[in-house]
Amino acid sequence: MNWLFPLYLAGAAAIIAPILLHLRRRPPQDRVEFSSLLFLDAQTPVPVSKRRLENWLLLLLRCLALILLALMFARPFVQNESTASASPNHATLIVLDRSASMRRADLWKQAVAEAEKQLKAAKLTDRIALAVFDRDLTTVWGFEEDRNTPANRVTAAQSRLADLTPTWSATQLDRALIAAVPSFDSSTATLKKRIHLITDLQEGTHLDALRTIAWPAELTLKVHRIDPATNDNFSMALAAREENGSTDALIRIRLSNTRDSALRDFTLAWKDAPKTDTITAQIPPGASRILTAPPNSTNATTLNLSGDTFDFDNRIFIAPPQPRSVRIHLLGKDATRDEASAPLYYLARALQPTDTLAPLLTADEKLPAQAPDVLFIVGDAPAAGLRDYVERGGFLVTVPSDATLLKAVTGLDLTVAPDTDDEYRMLANVKTEHPLLKPFADPKLRDFTKLRFWKHRLIEFKKPQSSLETLASFDNGHPAILSGRIGKGTLIVLASGWHPGDSQFALSTKFVPLLYGWLAAAGFSHDPAATLLVGDTLPFDATQTHTITDPENKTHTLKPGETFTATGIGLHKVQSPAHTQVVAVNLPPDEGRVLPLEPQKLAEYGIKLASASDTAATSETTDQRLTATDTEQRQNLWWWFLILLLAVLLLETAIAGRSRHSVPAQTA
Amino acid sequence: MRIKSLELRAKVVVEGLWKGMHRSPYHGFSVEFSEYRAYVQGDDPRYIDWKVLARSDRTYIKKFEDETNLRCQLVIDHSKSMKFGSQGYTKAEYAATLAATLASFLMKQGDAAGLTTFADGIEEHLPPRNRPGHLRRIITELERPAKAAGTSLELSVGQLADLLRKRGMICLITDLLAPVEHLEKQLALLSAMGHDLVLFHLMDRAEIDFTFEKSAHFRDAETGTERFIDPQIARETYLKRLQAHRDTIQAATDRHNVEYHFCPTDRPLEEVLFDFLSARQRKKASKSSAARVAA
Numbered sequence: 001m002n003w004l005f006p007l008y009l010a011g012a013a014a015i016i017a018p019i020l021l022h023l024r025r026r027p028p029q030d031r032v033e034f035s036s037l038l039f040l041d042a043q044t045p046v047p048v049s050k051r052r053l054e055n056w057l058l059l060l061l062r063c064l065a066l067i068l069l070a071l072m073f074a075r076p077f078v079q080n081e082s083t084a085s086a087s088p089n090h091a092t093l094i095v096l097d098r099s100a101s102m103r104r105a106d107l108w109k110q111a112v113a114e115a116e117k118q119l120k121a122a123k124l125t126d127r128i129a130l131a132v133f134d135r136d137l138t139t140v141w142g143f144e145e146d147r148n149t150p151a152n153r154v155t156a157a158q159s160r161l162a163d164l165t166p167t168w169s170a171t172q173l174d175r176a177l178i179a180a181v182p183s184f185d186s187s188t189a190t191l192k193k194r195i196h197l198i199t200d201l202q203e204g205t206h207l208d209a210l211r212t213i214a215w216p217a218e219l220t221l222k223v224h225r226i227d228p229a230t231n232d233n234f235s236m237a238l239a240a241r242e243e244n245g246s247t248d249a250l251i252r253i254r255l256s257n258t259r260d261s262a263l264r265d266f267t268l269a270w271k272d273a274p275k276t277d278t279i280t281a282q283i284p285p286g287a288s289r290i291l292t293a294p295p296n297s298t299n300a301t302t303l304n305l306s307g308d309t310f311d312f313d314n315r316i317f318i319a320p321p322q323p324r325s326v327r328i329h330l331l332g333k334d335a336t337r338d339e340a341s342a343p344l345y346y347l348a349r350a351l352q353p354t355d356t357l358a359p360l361l362t363a364d365e366k367l368p369a370q371a372p373d374v375l376f377i378v379g380d381a382p383a384a385g386l387r388d389y390v391e392r393g394g395f396l397v398t399v400p401s402d403a404t405l406l407k408a409v410t411g412l413d414l415t416v417a418p419d420t421d422d423e424y425r426m427l428a429n430v431k432t433e434h435p436l437l438k439p440f441a442d443p444k445l446r447d448f449t450k451l452r453f454w455k456h457r458l459i460e461f462k463k464p465q466s467s468l469e470t471l472a473s474f475d476n477g478h479p480a481i482l483s484g485r486i487g488k489g490t491l492i493v494l495a496s497g498w499h500p501g502d503s504q505f506a507l508s509t510k511f512v513p514l515l516y517g518w519l520a521a522a523g524f525s526h527d528p529a530a531t532l533l534v535g536d537t538l539p540f541d542a543t544q545t546h547t548i549t550d551p552e553n554k555t556h557t558l559k560p561g562e563t564f565t566a567t568g569i570g571l572h573k574v575q576s577p578a579h580t581q582v583v584a585v586n587l588p589p590d591e592g593r594v595l596p597l598e599p600q601k602l603a604e605y606g607i608k609l610a611s612a613s614d615t616a617a618t619s620e621t622t623d624q625r626l627t628a629t630d631t632e633q634r635q636n637l638w639w640w641f642l643i644l645l646l647a648v649l650l651l652e653t654a655i656a657g658r659s660r661h662s663v664p665a666q667t668a
Numbered sequence: 669m670r671i672k673s674l675e676l677r678a679k680v681v682v683e684g685l686w687k688g689m690h691r692s693p694y695h696g697f698s699v700e701f702s703e704y705r706a707y708v709q710g711d712d713p714r715y716i717d718w719k720v721l722a723r724s725d726r727t728y729i730k731k732f733e734d735e736t737n738l739r740c741q742l743v744i745d746h747s748k749s750m751k752f753g754s755q756g757y758t759k760a761e762y763a764a765t766l767a768a769t770l771a772s773f774l775m776k777q778g779d780a781a782g783l784t785t786f787a788d789g790i791e792e793h794l795p796p797r798n799r800p801g802h803l804r805r806i807i808t809e810l811e812r813p814a815k816a817a818g819t820s821l822e823l824s825v826g827q828l829a830d831l832l833r834k835r836g837m838i839c840l841i842t843d844l845l846a847p848v849e850h851l852e853k854q855l856a857l858l859s860a861m862g863h864d865l866v867l868f869h870l871m872d873r874a875e876i877d878f879t880f881e882k883s884a885h886f887r888d889a890e891t892g893t894e895r896f897i898d899p900q901i902a903r904e905t906y907l908k909r910l911q912a913h914r915d916t917i918q919a920a921t922d923r924h925n926v927e928y929h930f931c932p933t934d935r936p937l938e939e940v941l942f943d944f945l946s947a948r949q950r951k952k953a954s955k956s957s958a959a960r961v962a963a
Contacts, residue, residue, distance in 0.1 A: 030882060030883075030884035030885065031884060031885045031886075031887055031894070032880065032884045032885070032886050032887065033752070033887050033889055034752065034886045034887065034888065034889065035749035035750075035751075035752035035759075035843065035845055035872070035875060035888075035889050035890075036749050036845040036846075036888055036889065036890060037886060037888040037891075037893060037895055038845055038846075038847075038909075038913075039905070039906045039909035039910050039913070040886060040895060040897055040902055040905075040906055041895070041902065041905065042895040042896060042897075
């Protein structure tokens, strides 16, 4: 048996106290209150030592309790042969930060040099691995390779490190450490495990996920923080981007200055913008300001910040406005845009061009040569070719006057007849959860009670069918809006038109949102381009083939089903057979928060940190000490001593209590 | 003694006894309804039975309500020795409950009860009455903690003789842990004054058997004197002297026609009360038979 703190064993000498107390000759202390001594005479006290002889068991228990207490504090452990080896080997994982913040000054060089130093310091009997991280952990030199060719480790790792540079990603240290824990494979089970983390440990480092894991007790983390000469830095992030119609978009920028920064003055300007279009202002240390971007007279896509030392976070990329054209055709006789009673009149006014969408509305009694993206049919129209149009992916909205067209497109046996009832109808049972009615998903927009329909058609199916779904019905139970997929396309059937001859629909607030909802369903979303950060997946329809050109002009061809994760900042060109889109990808804003954290911060997440004095050349005594501590912590023998101690104390209390209460009346 | 309220404790004992008395020779004793009496001028109109007046249009008075034929003075020892107890309660608590029970019982059957507490002299004195609220006053007085030190039976009983001019019953409840040589004189005086004397001698079980085992310093509760006692050695002498003390008391009470009840505090109160009533009944019967013989 070994002891972690053998000095505590001296505490066992305290047993002298109960022995002395038990042997001490003292007059009897027991006092009994009695009603009257009228019938009692005084006697001479009997010698104490004789009376105390019967308490030898109590004395024994008390001494035993003190000895157990001393043994418990001395933290016993049993050292077997493997743990008793003089100097344990280490399994060391070097984790190197290569996030965007490591682009500052020569931080990356310093970090690589530190990693090489650790590699060289390791003994051949040690196992060592090297990994880099930003958003994820990537192994550079694994434990498996190290076991096979330990002599090559320095050369190989150096050559691989030479190929690496800092990325533009955020510092997700939490994910990296969580991934690092299982990288210690079975070959390292008997070794002393440690991680050497080489990082700038900036404020923007993500640590929250560390709360979700229990850090292994046998794994220690040593932080090698790389500090630049100065931390003065302005950082910039896109705060908001508002679409304000056809004019320039309003862009708001959040600017921050680091605490204790010596810098104050900054300049904000679009790339290649004239001096008149720049903003020069001040921001105090530790403050954050939101500014409107300067005028963009040159239609630039890069907003630059200047005035600080590090420029890795001084650019914001804004994708240029890219209105997407959508061809919409109204097939029918009533194709006039000037009469308020005509359906086209309302379509022309509702479908106005925006920053993201440029509707091209045409009307004729015939289909145009190039198939439109969205086709409206009100009343009679030749049914020829319509089914093909829908099956190939067309989007058809029709207000039928009879069953001919619907039969031709759907192939269903149905009847369409005008409703003879003079009563107006209202909508009921609107399925707002359906994608085609997505604009009304918000409960605040679901009030359809002001919408009245004067004239509608009764659409009845002779056989039960499932290809057309009723999205909304009238209050008499007949379908109002039907929808279904036919081939690759979509068919929407309206039982009543939107023009005033049929209903109040076009004049209601529901009409424009519904139209744009349908356009979105047809693949022409009105939503502005999302603001993307490095590490995000580019948004595009993954069912088609795409070609992506990244900011470094490298082309990536993606097959259907493949996605693309942005790794660099700048404009990405996403090309599909039908459409080309430019997407801006920016630096994660947290990377701009460069003030260093104290390594002790990691201890708050339960990580076992190596002490500051614990260097690579840890002394053998310290190693042995740590091994002993680990062994003791694994064995936890002191618990058994504690349990034994409690048992002895309970027994002592019981025996002492019984002897005290042997004469109950005496305590009365 | 598990019931905290003294009043409730007394009530429980009396109610139990009352129920048990239905088949006893005491049925109807003293509280039996006498009669309605027609109201005459000069009667206190407070005693008119208005229900009868409403029913019969005649004015009657409940005659018996204010009448009593027994005045009982309960005399309680409040000395410090009464604070001893090994049963979970003290002799003082037992005495208070006994006194409250007796007072409650007597007042329930229409008799008057009073209370005197004493230690080295008379502490409190409530003359015998049977009025609404008087029982409450007695119980309040009984609940008051004792404050005196030693017991002076001679002085206290002497003072009591001065206070009680009217004849009646005197119930003396004490542990009698004091020299009783002079007590006999005072008992004789009270007996000669025509009082009917009842002595309840309370003792704790530990006092009766001296059940202590471990040697210790024994401290006199009244005088504060300490003596080292080994119970194994002292027990025999103690028991002999106690028996002699009790014999002396018994002899004195017999001589002066004092009704003596020895009450270990582990004895149920109902039994003590029943013994007391039985003894009263026997005494009454013997008196009446003696009267018949004389006649």
